[in-house]
Amino acid sequence: MKHVKIMGIPFTHITHRTLVQKLEEHIRLGEKSFIITANPEIVMHANADYEYMRSIHKANYITADGIGIIRASQLMKEPLPERVTGYDVMIDMLEIAEKEQYKIFLLGAHPDVLNRVEANIQKYYPNVEIVGKHDGYFDWNHNDVAEQVKEANPDLTFVALGAPKQEKWIAQNIDQFEKGVFLCVGGSFDVIGGVVKRAPAYWRNNDIEWLYRLLKQPKRWRRMLALPRFAYRVIKQKLKGCL
Numbered sequence: 001m002k003h004v005k006i007m008g009i010p011f012t013h014i015t016h017r018t019l020v021q022k023l024e025e026h027i028r029l030g031e032k033s034f035i036i037t038a039n040p041e042i043v044m045h046a047n048a049d050y051e052y053m054r055s056i057h058k059a060n061y062i063t064a065d066g067i068g069i070i071r072a073s074q075l076m077k078e079p080l081p082e083r084v085t086g087y088d089v090m091i092d093m094l095e096i097a098e099k100e101q102y103k104i105f106l107l108g109a110h111p112d113v114l115n116r117v118e119a120n121i122q123k124y125y126p127n128v129e130i131v132g133k134h135d136g137y138f139d140w141n142h143n144d145v146a147e148q149v150k151e152a153n154p155d156l157t158f159v160a161l162g163a164p165k166q167e168k169w170i171a172q173n174i175d176q177f178e179k180g181v182f183l184c185v186g187g188s189f190d191v192i193g194g195v196v197k198r199a200p201a202y203w204r205n206n207d208i209e210w211l212y213r214l215l216k217q218p219k220r221w222r223r224m225l226a227l228p229r230f231a232y233r234v235i236k237q238k239l240k241g242c243l
Helices: 016-028 040-048 050-056 067-075 086-100 111-124 145-152 165-176 188-192 201-205 209-216 218-224 226-240
Strands: 003-006 009-012 032-038 061-064 103-108 129-134 156-160 180-184
Touching: 003 067, 009 040, 009 061, 016 032, 016 061, 016 086, 016 180, 032 040, 032 086, 032 165, 040 050, 040 067, 040 226, 050 165, 061 067, 067 226, 086 103, 086 156, 086 180, 086 188, 103 111, 103 145, 111 129, 111 188, 129 145, 145 165, 156 165, 156 188, 165 180
Parallel strands: 032 061, 032 180, 103 129, 103 156, 156 180
Antiparallel strands: 003 009
16 A cells, blocks of 8 residues: 655555545454554654654554645655545444444543443444443553453554554554554544534534634644644755655
8 A cells, every 4th residue: 555754754645535435344354463653742752752752653544634744745745645634534433333333442532431431322323332441541551441441352452542552552462462453533532522612614624623622622732733843844844855
């Protein structure tokens, strides 16, 4: 499969529809798959953290979850086809799980949010079997979360620990699982649980979802600083012919 390398990260040249088809195929064949939906913030963090970069490189698919990634690929004359977000992939996989009665495991978020996510999935996708769940508040050095997932043997594990924790957790533990799709979904649990409202279609379609999030959550401004730094690095390296 074709990849586009941006600041050391090999983004998969794939559409949302094709990725969902691939993941469904992995489930049918009993295969493992690790999916990261990466934005400029993740790229910048990986370039400052070698271990995190190693974790990201263990993924089977790394998609462009952010207009900044798409613009960078266009600047490189190797345009990625479209944004592929963790939330959208999760929703489509839940619809497939509803039809095929797949088993899922939910990992991440605050306990109260996690309970709301479970309730909403059971309400809107009643044929989906939730075989386990665990909130995101656990000691990484002394926990049995991976064992719980292994024992539950899900077809799909949605990991909502936020970056960089979710990518590191999957990378550290995926070798002990025999099968299953492991999808990083970031703040998707907050949306499904009704805690956070997703940006309306207008903002998403006009590539300004980041602005909507900033207006709704001003505390995100520090995280948003990664965007201009990312743009500067991409342009600088392009001019130097290093990309």
